[in-house]
Amino acid sequence: MDTRVIIFANRKGGSGKTTTAINCAHGLSKKGSVLFIDMDAQAHASSVLASGSINQKVTVAEVLKQNIPIEQAIEKSRLPNLAIITSSRDLGSYELGAEINKESVVILADALASQFKFYDYILIDPPPTLGVLMTTSLVAAHEVYIPMPFHFLAMEGLAEMMRVIYRLNAEVNQTLHLCGIIPTFFNKRIKTSQKIQQEIETNFGKQIIMPAIRNNIKLAESPAYKQTIFEYSKRSIGAKDYQDLVDKIAENTSGK
Template identity: 35%
Template sequence: MSNKEKSKAARIIAVTNQKGGVGKTTTAINLAAALAVKQRVLLVDLDPQGNASTGLGVGYDQRQTGTYAALMQEVPASDLPRRTELDNLDIITADNELAGAEIELIAGDRREYRLRETLRALDSRYDVILIDCPPSLGLLTLNALVAADGVLVPLQCEFFALEGISQLVKTVERVRRAFNADLHIAGIVLTMYDRRNNLSELVAADARSFFGEQVLETLIPRNIRISEAQSHGCSVLQYDRRSSGAAAYLALADEVTARSEKGA
């Protein structure tokens, strides 16, 4: 590997939607695993619930140093990532103090840039950095948006799915103007898609009509293997690589990569 390749900055993608239950963390975990088949990936668990950490098999007793330390810049950035059971996939876990980070950040210097500064110190080690955001638009998510190059929005194929997305798009635009001129919508991914359900077809059609090419072609289906994998603390690729869920996330990884390369 050349020195030029080693120093190339990682693409940083924030996976976010202020609505809960849309498949955000599921997408972050499984997209990270799928990207790691071909690239070096870091997953950053910025959700105080810590589900991305749990979903990759990291127990609560193993999260002493993680995203809280990253935001408070208490330790060197190089000490934050930890290996997962998947080759090429590291994680910065959601440590137990993360829930109080927003309160502490309010009075902090450069509070919006803390995560960006930490991740930029790491990005030469990875090809892609994914950030699993909390289901809100507070200071934690703001840190993710300031750090990121692109925003990936999971959109569940359910009633009321499009509500709130316009608010998120406006937030991205505000962050782009005020803090991060490079920020853009990397894509909207339709999750929990059920071909047997007319509502899924209607939501998909409405999303494509409203957002156009921002909606990715890959559809993430409702698949029991995805849910079972989470209960076993692993990605669906580890649990059942032949499942429709695994195939969908591998296709999503290829599409996200192709779009990123085209945009670059």
């Protein structure tokens, strides 16, 4: 199988990107080898997946500054079959200092190409801001999945993401495609959610909508215990929803 580079992206903060990336990483690591890249200075995903303290580690910032080759930044996570490049707060200063230009946005893509032979899946957790980190992440990716609460104003956020994907696809990364929209914090009884679902189906077709992730307290609790949902509460609704999503992503080859 060719390596699939998957990004969970949305311009909207708190839309369930990191929760989705962490749990899909664990789920997919049972199906193939996974490399996880934490591109968010908040380092939430690193704090759940990395082994030991994340403060002394070599982080993705060093790769982006081209101080070290990527293989020196890759380490084992707590989980089998899952490697990680961690983030830390320094990534914030990289974001402030780096310009978005033709050279800077391809650094991650170029570095990752050398690792394709080792992994079935490379998953990227970007920040919500549309700066150099998000752009670099999108340029490195093949498949975009958009985790998105089906709430008021959600369509505006989606339209903005679509413009970014189309532009990057035309200018720098022809392999970049929208492969799925993941309803997060989902509650089908909310009328707005039903309307948004219909609107998306009309614009993109039914198949773009992935299995929904319902609101589930266990999903909100698990990061505090530094666990994925499959470790923290295997029988929860959150674990069931993420397992369905993982199975769907594993078989979804619409990005090819």
